[in-house]
Amino acid sequence: MDGLQKTNQTGALKILFEGAITQTTLVDIGVVCVDEYHLLGKGAYGSVFKGKLGDRNVAIKQFKLDPSRIIDAMQEISILKTCDMHENIVKYYGCKHQNEHLLIILEFCDxxxxxxxxxxxxxxxxxxxxxxxxxxxxxxxxxxxxxxxxxxxxxxxxxxxxxxxxxxxxxxxxxxxxxxxxxxxxxxxxxxxxxxxxxxxxxxxxxxxxxxxxxxxx
Missing domain, CATH: 1.10.510.10 (Transferase(Phosphotransferase) domain 1)
Incomplete structure (x- = not known):
């Protein structure tokens, strides 16, 4: 993947990334609604908004699909999946490709x-x-x-x-x-x-x- 990034093969990167999203998304993640008027904060590579996953309040990290950030996004998802079973790590619910954005759905904290x-x-x-x-x-x-x-x-x-x-x-x-x-x-x-x-x-x-x-x- 590093080779694809260095040679600027953005098309191949996007295919790989979308495949990774499919593999890491929950099978039945449900309807995700982002409240873009309720900004919770800004992370390293995206903004975090309050939203809804069904009837559940969630935090949604949203960033535009950008080939230069593909590897970083995949690493973040991988780390969340590895660590979120611990009670002192924010819970990861899944991710979704929606309207040219990647949405990472997380536990809402107060x-x-x-x-x-x-x-x-x-x-x-x-x-x-x-x-x-x-x-x-x-x-x-x-x-x-x-x-x-x-x-x-x-x-x-x-x-x-x-x-x-x-x-x-x-x-x-x-x-x-x-x-x-x-x-x-x-x-x-x-x-x-x-x-x-x-x-x-x-x-x-x-x-x-x-x-x-x-x-x-x-």
């Missing part, structure tokens, strides 16, 4: 950590927030996944069952078997939350830990 710090509208202690965030990170590391963009906006909370959920895996990467880190460009993460390993272009689990400590020490 607010992010930034908003919670301001209003404490969900009854949970700071210690429990740290505990659940650590559990989510530990699960990612167990799956050999480096998040690369851990920040308060990507840590979500739900009122139901009072859960903390890690989200936005658009920049995440999986460490290959037999390796202890991944090489990366300086485009990973958000300014102000970057770990030294990112600046050195070598990422491992310690980069997530640095972002986590930086976030929780504020």
């Amino acid at each position: 607010l992010n950590l930034t908003n919670w710090v301001k209003n404490k509208s969900i009854e949970i202690t700071p210690l429990e927030v740290l505990h659940q965030t650590t559990k989510g990170l530990s699960w990612l590391h167990h799956q050999k996944i480096v998040h690369r963009d851990l920040k308060p906006e990507n840590i979500l909370l739900t009122r139901k069952l009072v859960r903390v959920k890690l989200s936005d895996f658009g920049l995440s990467r999986q460490v290959a078997d037999g390796h202890s880190h991944i090489l990366t460009k300086n485009d990973a993460g958000t300014e102000g939350w970057l770990a030294p390993e990112i600046l050195n272009q070598q990422l491992d689990e310690s980069s997530n830990k640095f972002m986590f400590v930086s976030k929780t020490s504020c």
